[in-house]
Amino acid sequence: MYEDKTLVCKDCGQEFTFTTGEQEFYAEKGFQNEPARCRDCRMSRKAANNGRRERVMYDAVCADCGKETKIPFNPTNDRPVYCRECFEARRGQE
Ligand SMILES: [Zn+2]
Numbered sequence: 307m308y309e310d311k312t313l314v315c316k317d318c319g320q321e322f323t324f325t326t327g328e329q330e331f332y333a334e335k336g337f338q339n340e341p342a343r344c345r346d347c348r349m350s351r352k353a354a355n356n357g358r359r360e361r362v363m364y365d366a367v368c369a370d371c372g373k374e375t376k377i378p379f380n381p382t383n384d385r386p387v388y389c390r391e392c393f394e395a396r397r398g399q400e
């Protein structure tokens with residue numbers, strides 16, 4: 307009744323297999339939608355969403371002092387990123 311399906315991940319653009327086992331699992335759970343992401347991206351999203359467990363941290367360079375820092379969100383180019391000290395210092399000024 308089920309066949310392996312090849313889907314394209316919404317996040318990384320890689321093809322991945324929606325296996326018969328997974329399809330059965332989805333049907334059992336009553337999920338209407340096929341998975342939009344590959345296993346890797348789903349896992350990293352789960353990790354990112356679960357703040358209490360290990361957080362995915364991204365490398366960034368502070369826009370103020372140039373120090374390397376880690377931030378809990380994916381840095382985008384249109385927003386400056388600050389290290390903890392600069393962030394605190396800037397917040398203190400406002
Ligand atoms: Zn992916």
Ligand SMILES: [Zn+2]
Nearest residue numbers: 368371389392
């Ligand atoms: Zn800084």
